[in-house]
Amino acid sequence: MRHVDLAVIGSGSGNSIVDERFSHLQVALVDDGEPFGGTCLNVGCIPTKMFVHTADVAEEVRRAGRYGLGARSPKVDWPAIRDRIFDRIDPIAAGGETYRASQENLALLRGTARFVGDRVLAVSYPDGSSEQVVADRIVLAAGSRPLIPEIPGLDLPEVAERVHTSSTIMRLQTLPKTMVIIGGGYVAVEFAHIFASLGVAVTLINRSAYLLRHQDAQLAQALTEELSTRVVVRLNQSVVEVDGQGRGGIGVYTRDLNDIEYSYDAEVLLIATGRVPNGDRLNLAATGVEVDAEGFVVVDEYQRTTREGIFALGDVSSPAMLKHVANQDARVVQHNLLHPDDLVVSNHAAIPSAVFSDPQLAAVGMTEQQLRDADVPYLVGVQKYADVAYGWALEDAGSHVAKVLVDPETLQLLGCHILGPQASTLIQPAIQAMATGLDARTMARGQYWIHPALTEVLENALLQVAADR
Numbered sequence: 001m002r003h004v005d006l007a008v009i010g011s012g013s014g015n016s017i018v019d020e021r022f023s024h025l026q027v028a029l030v031d032d033g034e035p036f037g038g039t040c041l042n043v044g045c046i047p048t049k050m051f052v053h054t055a056d057v058a059e060e061v062r063r064a065g066r067y068g069l070g071a072r073s074p075k076v077d078w079p080a081i082r083d084r085i086f087d088r089i090d091p092i093a094a095g096g097e098t099y100r101a102s103q104e105n106l107a108l109l110r111g112t113a114r115f116v117g118d119r120v121l122a123v124s125y126p127d128g129s130s131e132q133v134v135a136d137r138i139v140l141a142a143g144s145r146p147l148i149p150e151i152p153g154l155d156l157p158e159v160a161e162r163v164h165t166s167s168t169i170m171r172l173q174t175l176p177k178t179m180v181i182i183g184g185g186y187v188a189v190e191f192a193h194i195f196a197s198l199g200v201a202v203t204l205i206n207r208s209a210y211l212l213r214h215q216d217a218q219l220a221q222a223l224t225e226e227l228s229t230r231v232v233v234r235l236n237q238s239v240v241e242v243d244g245q246g247r248g249g250i251g252v253y254t255r256d257l258n259d260i261e262y263s264y265d266a267e268v269l270l271i272a273t274g275r276v277p278n279g280d281r282l283n284l285a286a287t288g289v290e291v292d293a294e295g296f297v298v299v300d301e302y303q304r305t306t307r308e309g310i311f312a313l314g315d316v317s318s319p320a321m322l323k324h325v326a327n328q329d330a331r332v333v334q335h336n337l338l339h340p341d342d343l344v345v346s347n348h349a350a351i352p353s354a355v356f357s358d359p360q361l362a363a364v365g366m367t368e369q370q371l372r373d374a375d376v377p378y379l380v381g382v383q384k385y386a387d388v389a390y391g392w393a394l395e396d397a398g399s400h401v402a403k404v405l406v407d408p409e410t411l412q413l414l415g416c417h418i419l420g421p422q423a424s425t426l427i428q429p430a431i432q433a434m435a436t437g438l439d440a441r442t443m444a445r446g447q448y449w450i451h452p453a454l455t456e457v458l459e460n461a462l463l464q465v466a467a468d469r
Contacts, residue, residue, distance in 0.1 A: 012038020014141025365415030381464030
């Protein structure tokens with residue numbers, strides 16, 4: 001049996017914890033991901049946004065006429081697009097693995113971990129061997145995985161070879177002509193934008209009335225309408241079956257709220273119905289770590305689990321399932337491991353998010369519906385991109401907006417939601433204001449806003465609720 005001072009399960013954000021300050025400890029880093037480095041680096045945030053930028057460029061070329069420029073539809077070289085991304089990412093993953101394997105005080109265990117006792121892990125390796133590891137302290141950073149719904153026909157051999165998740169879709173050998181995407185969250189919306197921009201005929205099937213239903217309803221509905229101009233979006237439909245009989249290779253069969261049935265054909269089926277935490281794969285009950293009803297590891301404000309000496313971070317314990325949250329959790333866990341007598345807390349208030357579709361949608365804080373449901377009074381300011389100077393430069397059609405929600409007494413920001421180009425960047429001043437307690441009036445008038453930068457959409461939205469109060 002191997003004994004270590006610290007065991008970290010997962011090579012995503014958990015990998016960032018062990019630095020030179022841990023050199024006096026014996027550490028085990030356990031990970032079965034292939035390649036090394038976690039979801040964000042290999043199959044998540046980073047490669048998808050590199051694909052998104054390519055898609056954005058392709059769409060700008062197609063829309064060049066609105067600026068008085070003549071341009072042909074871009075020629076799509078899928079292998080070149082794919083390889084540009086992974087020829088950069090794969091060496092980073094390999095380099096990270098090589099570095100960890102070279103450390104004298106760290107044992108890199110490339111296997112699957114499962115608790116078999118109190119702080120005792122059984123690590124199973126691809127060659128069939130296994131060993132047990134007992135650790136004084138443990139960090140659970142095992143992440144999450146795509147949710148695969150129970151749909152009849154998915155396991156048919158002729159179907160399974162054409163079914164993908166976000167973990168596999170970006171490494172397709174050839175670009176399909178047709179694709180069906182099941183889902184209505186950020187993963188589904190981003191990939192719909194990516195593949196439609198590259199010339200794939202995409203059909204997006206969503207069981208809700210509009211896409212991104214957890215976002216501000218006004219903005220989510222506007223995004224749904226705009227994406228529908230490039231993607232066949234089918235709402236209020238649930239997938240009831242798939243088979244291998246459709247044109248292109250897959251048939252997808254749905255039913256709407258009135259029990260009317262529909263069918264769709266595609267070469268490739270992308271399942272994008274959400275993600276689930278990997279805590280259920282760890283046999284956590286064997287070491288006394290509790291999980292909640294949704295499968296997330298229960299942690300306190302210090303990222304400690306219900307078992308002394310065991311911490312958790314990122315997707316395995318955070319319903320937000322966002323890389324920037326996992327990174328913040330990792331910094332907290334790192335400090336608390338190094339300074340057990342001077343613990344710091346995690347700040348999970350007003351977690352921002354962004355959907356890198358076309359248009360982008362970024363959000364922080366509460367939505368109008370959430371404020372109404374909680375009976376919280378608020379003021380709302382909405383500024384169209386089309387009504388500021390840089391919006392003119394973009395030839396914005398008028399559906400893109402910045403919305404701020406403000407407490408009528410204190411003028412503190414309660415929420416901010418932006419739909420349109422650069423939304424993921426434009427929202428940062430609102431994130432900072434909510435984190436530091438800056439009120440809307442001071443935010444709007446206590447600093448310069450560059451004219452005619454696109455940030456004026458946020459400035460003007462703030463002025464609507466704060467200028468004369």
